[in-house]
Amino acid sequence: MREDIKINDRAAEYSEAIIERLQKVNDPELELDIYNLGLIYELNLDENDQLTVVITFTEMVCGCIESMPVDIKAALQDLPGIKAVDVQIVWSPRWNMKRISRLGRMALGISVH
Secondary structure, eight states: OOTTSEEOHHHHTTHHHHHHHHTTOEETTTTEEHHHHTOEEEEEEOTTSEEEEEEOOSSTTOTTTTHHHHHHHHHHTTSTTOSEEEEEEOOSSOOOGGGSOHHHHHHHTOOOO
């Protein structure tokens, strides 16, 4: 799990499966998954098995603002232990390129130093 993602204990129990699914949801413009791009800020699984995913976007005019939450819900909704998925979009803290993982930087051809 990335250190820059806030995750509660209940969500942590399912973190490997959640991450695996989030790595299949791509930003269509950058063609990199949202996990390695650093768009995920928080994962919180409550006592009713509702997973809240707090995300941001690279910019406010991103063309995938409407579709991305739908894609995230579709990717996560059938995981064992998760009955519902809620996606919350935030703009603070603002996303920056430092959030891109080492793997993501390599995929995008950005210096990893």
